[in-house]
Amino acid sequence: MLPEIVAQNTSASQSVPWWKFFYDFSLLTQPVDVWLKGSVSPFWSTVIEMAIVGVLFLLFYAVVGLFLVYAERKVCAFIQNRLGPNRIGPFGIFQTVADLIKLLFKELIPIKNADSFLFNLAPFIVIIVNFMVLAAIPFSKGLHAIDFNIGIFYVIAVSSMSVVGVLLAGWSSNSKYSLIGAMRSGAQIVSYELSIGLAIITIVILAGSMQLSEIIEAQRTGWFIFKGHIPALIAFVIYIISSTAETNRGPFDMAEAESELTAGYHTEYSGIRFAFFYLAEYINMFIVASIAATLFLGGWMPFHVGSWDGFNRIMDFIPPFIWYIGKTFFIIWIIMLFKWTFPRLRIDQLLTLEWKYLLPINLLNVLIMAFIVLMGWHF
Amino acid sequence: MRSIIEYLREIVLGIWSLLKGMKVTSTYFFSPGKIVTQKYPENRKSLVMLERFKGEVVMPHNEKNEHKCTGCGICEINCPNGTIEIISKVIITEDGKKKKAIDKHIYRLGMCTFCALCVKTCPSNALAFSQKFEHAVFNRALLNKILNKPGSQLMKGVE
Amino acid sequence: MDIQVKELIADEKQEYIINMGPQHPSTHGVLRLVVSLQGEIVKNIEPHIGYIHRGIEKMCESITYPQIIHLTDRMDYLSAHINNEAVCLTVEKALEVDITDRIKVIRTIMSELTRIQSHQLFWASYGMDLGGQTCFFYGLRDREKILDIFEETCGGRMLVSYNCPGGLMYDIHPNFQQRVKDFIKYFRKALPEYDTILTGNVIFRERSIGIGPLTLKDAVSYGVTGPSGRASGFSCDVRKHEPYSAYDRVNFNEVIYNEGDTYHRYLARIEEMRESMNIIEQLIDNIPEGSYAIKMKPIIKLPEGEYFQRVETARGELDVFIISDGNKNPFRLKFRSPNFVNLGVLNHISKGFKIADLVAIAGSLDFVIPDIDR
Structure with missing residues (x-):
């Protein structure tokens, strides 16, 4: 289904240059919504939209959470005249990912x-x-x-x-x-x-x-x-x-x-x-x-x-x-x-x-x- | 009225003291040049320990594989917790006399408290401290060291 | 008493028991406080000690006097040098050795440096006890500079082992004077920063002013010495009253407050850092020439008798009492360690305060647990 969405997107937004999305995301979400409502029943279109939003929020949650933990550690390190996490990845940006993997296990x-x-x-x-x-x-x-x-x-x-x-x-x-x-x-x-x-x-x-x-x-x-x-x-x-x-x-x-x-x-x-x-x-x-x-x-x-x-x-x-x-x-x-x-x-x-x-x-x-x-x- | 002024004064002074503290911390935040920690294993090459640093006890040998230890055992007596053990042997010198000499100078790094009494009391200055500080090993037995190198001899002129 | 029995008794009084320690972030080691609480209010504290008891006094009876030094290092490890000095002074007193002025002055400078670094760590850990973690790193950052000076001269950073009966292990390093001067220049600038971050902070003042008051009467009867006792108005500075080493030739003030709360115990330590810097500044430029160690016999034997010496460590009065039977090791050696005595007052002054205040009070008494247990 995903490729189709992308295909539909590009066709719907041919008149709009891609960088416009950054200024108004409804240009991206509106055509998806219209296309979904047209192709499946309203109930299923709502379910699919909710699922997409849910997955996006999950991703967002993980990324922002991990980044904030990293940012906090770096900020406090700089305040305290320290270097902070610097082992995993450049400037230690994957430190929190490693921590999360450790906590998972x-x-x-x-x-x-x-x-x-x-x-x-x-x-x-x-x-x-x-x-x-x-x-x-x-x-x-x-x-x-x-x-x-x-x-x-x-x-x-x-x-x-x-x-x-x-x-x-x-x-x-x-x-x-x-x-x-x-x-x-x-x-x-x-x-x-x-x-x-x-x-x-x-x-x-x-x-x-x-x-x-x-x-x-x-x-x-x-x-x-x-x-x-x-x-x-x-x-x-x-x-x-x-x-x-x-x-x-x-x-x-x-x-x-x-x-x-x-x-x-x-x-x-x-x-x-x-x-x-x-x-x-x-x-x-x-x-x-x-x-x-x-x-x-x-x-x-x-x-x-x-x-x-x-x-x-x-x-x-x-x-x-x-x-x-x-x-x-x-x-x-x-x-x-x-x-x-x-x-x-x-x-x-x-x-x-x-x-x-x-x-x-x-x-x-x-x-x-x-x-x-x-x-x-x-x- | 006075109490209200006092109340407001309290708030303003309190916030002012907090802002002063935040100024200090944010100054440090924006001056990464003041960072004092080091990236340790990366800077191992450039890391120089101070000359008197008590890393571990060593017995300096010269290029002819000679040391100054006569095997007198004063370091063993002076060691507070039995870190040093001297095993001596009897050798026959060139002129046919029997003489006590060192066989093994056993030094247990795992027990050493770096009190420097052995180095200080050694009559012939045979012991010294090295600046090595990375002592971690996987087997505790590796911390028991024999300080005199195999085949080494007493330096000429040391009694 | 068994902890279960205690909980039953506490239940009847509508209290409950919390074990703070032996593993707890704010007991600074393996001190265990059995705290009876009513809600958040502390009703009773029972300190349990001995988790790091090594029997130092007993061990001293089987080793010679120069060897005792390496054990006193490990009692109050934050004033290691002063502890060593106490034993050396006792032995020198017993043998009636006249040590040179150079030894006296160097010992005094090193003692004061030790005191400064101990109070720096106090500031750091006290800030952290109250929740300001940044203080900890600023305190340690400045303490490193003193430890570097120690390392350069003594070879050790914390457990310096620099004293020996009859003098010092080595002469001072050629860089010593310059480095100490640089440090004092640096630290005079850094100390106002401490005041900005913690002393003047409204939250800190609210947290510490009026908390855990210790009256002069209680301070004397409990024997609370050091900055904690002086904050209650107990003039107990051994450096002033019974000067040893070179303290009789320097001018310094004995820091005394009368309030006796945690804030003034804190303030007394901050002020003592200033006084210590004054002492060092008076001495550092005129270290007399002379030998750094008196030649002693290879085996030191104290004449039969009892010998006593008081010194002022960073935490209070340390007394060394040696009974000798004429052998090369002491018959009995007793340390009166300041932390052990100061711990006794904890229950008395923190009753009725909240559990958060207990942390502040315990922090302001500045315990070093190995010194309590020995």
Whole structure:
């Protein structure tokens, strides 16, 4: 079937030069969709499309996960005056692939007195949640699996489900370290959801829509972080802080605090189950970074300045996908810098930060933003 | 009112201290020239150990396969944990006298703590430290070394 | 008590027991802490020691005095040189040997370098205990420079074995003075960086100020010495009160704080690095001429009697007590190691704090486990 798709593609897109795909992926996906609907029944066409998207996401998940693990190790190495992985492949880029192969071959150690059903289920919940969130992320123009009209709401709702996996992992592994880690993680994610939600609401007020594609479209004339001036900037800072907390990364890595709890909720996991948790952490980071990029830095929208047409055209020349990746990785770099610079907070300080600092500021910020939008003071 | 100012001051100062820390780490991130680690097996050729480095105990031999060890056994006595064992033999010198000489100078690298007492106390300076540091072998028995080379003799003029 | 029995007792009190160690990232070795927790709050700590017990005191009874040096290296391996110096000073005191000024000055410089590298490792590992891994690498990066100086002069990097009864094993390397000066120049610039990353960091201050307070009274009665004791206002610096080697000819301040919390225990060590650099700077340019070792008899026999010497290691006061019956090896040799005594206070000061604070408190007391077990 695949060659036929390709053949159909080329015939359908003869009028469009290939490099146009980089600027609008719907030019590639639309003809496929039309051809599938024409050749098989609507039910089967939906199934085939979902299968293709699923396989693509699986590939994307593995590639991005492995690359982020590699990137994290390189970034922390450079911060710490080290070389980092440099043995396998040029600059060690296949190091994480080798690690993954090693983890695949590792024994899955059964834990005595563990609730084996929940123990096995927990990593899959984390992974499934990741996939569900990835579905709603706009990667580029037209490269967007589902464009909900409540897209950002869906993202918040689904991403908070990953705490279930963490709690199950901690509960079922019959280890006190795991349990403490899971409970910390529960408290942490439940409270930081609030900040993330309010920071996002600030932007939703500015954009006037919850649909991610519309939010991006609204940033054609300028990214929200510039458009909404001070309240948007505060919302951005709060979003970055609370999303770092939500992904259980340092300085908020209370759930796995390795100097206190050895490895927190995944202490007892081994082999590929551990790898699932590990990959999920990095994909989570990718997700929060891409949401930040979408909401504050314009997603795949190039950098435009009001009336500088020439400048805007040069910026348009860079494909949207590159813009998206660039912004996402910039935010990922910031989050990594957090982790490798700061010491860890204590669990009560973490909650103090949320309830005494972030939440009041955030509520005030939403109010200011609503006022600004009402008066039309934004750019 | 004062408490609100204090609250805001706390936030600003806190964020400022965090930003200062991030400045340090990001400066290091963008200056790869400050990397201190080395690619070890690749730079083995250019790697020079410091001259006093205590790698392992050796017995220097000259080009005529002669060493300075008289087999007196002071190093064996001084060794704290029995790393060194001296097996001596009796030889008959040219003028017909019986004389004690070294047969085997056994050195167990696996036990050595590099305290340098043997090298320091040797009356005839027969022992020295080499700068070799790659001691890993697959068989523990290979760490038991005989320091005097086969067929070697006592250097002339060393008593 | 058996761990099962303990768990039953803890269950009744609505507590549960966690075994921190012997393999745990933040116990810095094979220390085992049986921690009773209520939620996250520490109720009781029971340290179990002896996992790395090698019987050093007993082993010393069967070897000669010069050979003891290589065992004291391995007690508190971060202040190896100071431990060696303690034994050598005791033996020299017993034999009434007058060592030259050159030996005294070199020993002092080396001791202070040892102290700096020990505190650097403290800074590194304390940062890592609190979750800032980068600190660990910055600390080790600077520590390497001192270890290189050691390697050049002594041949060893950590277990230097540089002292021997009656002096030093070798003379200093010709590059020694220049390298030490370069290091101090470098480290004076690097120390403010430590402050930026950790000392001034708001998270670090929140984590450490007011945590694990140790009062002066408790410090004295538990015998907590070293920077940990001085942070509680216990003036216990042997270098100041009973100067040995060349400490009587240098000016330095005894770093004393009165708060006694983890933050000030940390701060005391940072300040001590500055003081140590001052001491080295006073001595490095005028190392007197003279021989680097007094000629001793081939077999050292201490006259019958009891001999005692105190020194200040990087972690506190190390006392060496030798009973000699006139033989070439000691009849009894006792080390009062600072870490063992400091460990005693851990339960007292960390009750009622969270488990994350326990890590910070244990880190701020700066244990070296082989020194506890010996």
